[in-house]
Amino acid sequence: MSLDYVKFSGGFEKFMPKEYRDMVEHGPFGKKISVSQMGSFKEILEEHPMCAGCAMTLFIRLAIIAFPNPEDTITVGTAGCGRLAISQAAIPFVYGNYGDQNGVASGLSRGLRLRFGDKPKDVVVMAGDGGTADIGFQQVLHSWFRKERFTTIMLDNEVYGNTGGQESGMTNRGAVLKMAPLGKKFEKMDMLQMAKVAGCAYVATVVPNNPRRVESVIKKAVLIAREVGSTYIQAYTSCNIEYAIPTDKVMEDAKTVENDRYQFTEYVSDEAKQYLTERYGYKDYLPKAAAPAAAIPTKA
Amino acid sequence: MYLVANIDVEICASKSCKLCTQYCPEANTIQYSETMGTDKGFKYGTAYIAVDRCKGCALCVWVCDTMAKNNAIKMIMIDQLPLAAVTDNIRYEEKTTVAVLSNPMIVIGN
Numbered sequence: 001m002s003l004d005y006v007k008f009s010g011g012f013e014k015f016m017p018k019e020y021r022d023m024v025e026h027g028p029f030g031k032k033i034s035v036s037q038m039g040s041f042k043e044i045l046e047e048h049p050m051c052a053g054c055a056m057t058l059f060i061r062l063a064i065i066a067f068p069n070p071e072d073t074i075t076v077g078t079a080g081c082g083r084l085a086i087s088q089a090a091i092p093f094v095y096g097n098y099g100d101q102n103g104v105a106s107g108l109s110r111g112l113r114l115r116f117g118d119k120p121k122d123v124v125v126m127a128g129d130g131g132t133a134d135i136g137f138q139q140v141l142h143s144w145f146r147k148e149r150f151t152t153i154m155l156d157n158e159v160y161g162n163t164g165g166q167e168s169g170m171t172n173r174g175a176v177l178k179m180a181p182l183g184k185k186f187e188k189m190d191m192l193q194m195a196k197v198a199g200c201a202y203v204a205t206v207v208p209n210n211p212r213r214v215e216s217v218i219k220k221a222v223l224i225a226r227e228v229g230s231t232y233i234q235a236y237t238s239c240n241i242e243y244a245i246p247t248d249k250v251m252e253d254a255k256t257v258e259n260d261r262y263q264f265t266e267y268v269s270d271e272a273k274q275y276l277t278e279r280y281g282y283k284d285y286l287p288k289a290a291a292p293a294a295a296i297p298t299k300a
Numbered sequence: 301m302y303l304v305a306n307i308d309v310e311i312c313a314s315k316s317c318k319l320c321t322q323y324c325p326e327a328n329t330i331q332y333s334e335t336m337g338t339d340k341g342f343k344y345g346t347a348y349i350a351v352d353r354c355k356g357c358a359l360c361v362w363v364c365d366t367m368a369k370n371n372a373i374k375m376i377m378i379d380q381l382p383l384a385a386v387t388d389n390i391r392y393e394e395k396t397t398v399a400v401l402s403n404p405m406i407v408i409g410n
Contacts, residue, residue, distance in 0.1 A: 018388060026392035039321030039332035039347060040396050046327065053357030057325035211322040248358035251323060252366070 003030050003071050006090070019046060023090050029071045035062060035211040044070055048088040050081060053247025055254055056155050056237035059208040060085045060126065063153065066218035067091075073122040073222075074112075076105045078136060080128035081162050081239075082155045099136035101125050102143040102152060109150045120226045123150035129170035130160050133189050137169075144198035147229040151221045154191065154234045161239035172261075177242060192265065195232040201272040202231035205265045209254040213264060223280055224272045236262045303375040304354040304404075305330075305361065306384075309346045311372035313337030316344030319368045320360040329353040330360060331385065334396040345396065351384045351404045379405050 006029045008016060016024075022042040033041060044064050050057045060082060067073045076094045077083040078101040087093045096104040105125045112121040132140055132154040140152060158175070160166040165178035169189040176183045195203045202224045204217045214235075221231035238245055238253055245253045258264070268276070273285035307320075307330075316337070324330040334345035356375065364373040378384075385399035 022392055035322050036318070037395065039318065039328075039330055040392075042392055043327040047353060050325075052325075052355035053359050054325050058323065058359075061325065061327050062322075209323075248362045250357070250359055251362055 006071060027090070028065070033065060035065055035215045038065065038211075044089045044091060045085065046088045046090070048085040050085050051241055053240055053250050054081070054237075055208055055240070055250050056082055056157060057085050059155065059214065059235050059237045062208060062211050062214040063124075063126070063218050064089055064091070066215040066222075067122065067124070068219055068222055069120065069122060072120060073124060074108060076101045076108065076123060076125045076127075078127045078131040079162070080131050080155070081157070082126055082128055086126055099131055099134075100139055101127050101131060101136055102148070103139040105150045105152075106143050106146070106148045109148055113149075122222050122226065124153065124222060125150060126153045126155060128161075128168075129154055129156045129158060130168045133169040133191055141194065141198055144195060144200050144230045144232070147199055147201075149225050149227065149229060151218075151225045151231045151233065153218075153221075154232070155237045156234055157237050157239040157242075158188070159239050159242045161242050165242040191232075191234060192267075195230075196267055199229065200232045200267075201225075201229040201269040203234075203265075203267040204232075205234045205236070205262055207236045207254045207258040207262050207264075209251050209258060210264075217266070220268070220276065220282075224268075224275060227279075228269070228272045228275050301377045301379050303356040303358075304351045304378045304381070304384075305349045305356070305358065305373050306376045306381060307347050307349060308372045308374070309337060309340065309348075310342065311370055313340070313342030313344050313346040315368070315370050315372070316346070317368045317370065318347065319363050320347055320373065323363045323367075324360055325357065326353050326355060328387070331390060331397045331399065333398055335398055348385050348399060350387050350390060350399075351378060351381065352386045 026042040045061050074092045075086050077086050078096050079098045105123050109123045156170050158171045167180040167184045171184045173187045174183045202221050206217050221233050225231045240250050276282040277285050321330045329350050332347050337346035358375050361373045364370050383401035384404040389400040391398045
């Protein structure tokens with residue numbers, strides 16, 4: 001949990017694999033890195049077994065680059081596709097039992113605050129729609145009601161992709177899947193509204209076809225969670241296997257879905273706006289200068 | 301054999317949009333080098349593929365053709381590539397990378 005853990009142990013440098021040496025010498029730890037520099041530094045995420053062309057993988061890659069302090073971040077996950085990649089990153093990853101990721105993150109976040117005081121240690125939960133909205137729903141919602149200070153990211157592929165294509169609470173009504181051949185009979189859960197009702201300080205939807213927006217959203221969510229309260233990001237990360245999307249059309253699908261039902265939305269509480277402005281210099285939330293009053297025609 | 305992405309340096313180094321580096325789902329697979337384009341007399345640097353990490357999804361082809369409209373990336377059978385970059389031969393420098401190109405079939409060991 002500091003820059004110390006990305007150093008070579010004495011005498012072992014020459015025995016370390018190239019990927020590890022590159023990470024220590026050219027990784028993003030302790031530096032300001034942005035998505036515009038991708039391809040020119042060693043990334044925290046390594047090779048992983050996720051499917052070719054997976055949008056969830058792209059989102060995870062962007063999210064990890066966007067972490068404000070990767071050397072002071074712990075990710076928490078649960079069963080599902082996403083953990084196959086998240087666990088292959090050079091930051092600590094806690095793999096909870098199915099559905100308990102927000103309970104684990106609550107304890108972890110509190111423990112880190114006791115141990116490290118005011119020094120920011122970020123906890124970020126990344127779990128699928130099944131882990132967040134179905135099996136982990138109770139713990140997710142209660143962590144929000146308790147205003148636990150960590151970020152919850154839902155990797156919403158709208159299906160149980162890891163187990164053969166069962167419908168989830170986040171699947172759209174009418175969707176026909178391999179293990180839901182009659183089509184889903186209920187509406188997609190409105191987790192965004194539930195997050196607002198439960199008191200999250202920051203709620204956003206995002207699609208990975210806009211890397212800069214993903215970066216901006218993740219940064220804000222993690223920073224707000226340091227002091228203000230729970231933050232929630234819902235990311236559309238299609239499953240190209242279960243929804244039969246050709247891999248070279250994954251971004252085309254993301255764009256279509258973004259225009260259709262996954263438009264970018266962002267809710268920032270007043271307290272969070274003030275915090276971002278005063279603490280981190282965000283200018284987006286400063287009061288807009290009053291527009292000059294329209295000239296009132298005077299009678300001659 | 302299998303398909304991997306291949307970037308036309310001449311086209312890429314004249315545009316240098318870097319979009320493909322931001323859209324590849326795999327980390328450190330589409331790399332960027334300032335010198336690999338300018339060394340050959342082109343205006344900018346170029347993106348290139350670490351072929352041992354490429355899973356052949358062709359997402360970068362859609363990004364290059366449709367979003368950037370540069371048409372610089374094609375999918376090619378790996379054994380048809382005369383020279384390519386592989387992870388072991390990529391060196392990181394300050395804000396850029398440099399790759400020593402080699403026969404991918406020999407390096408990967410097929």
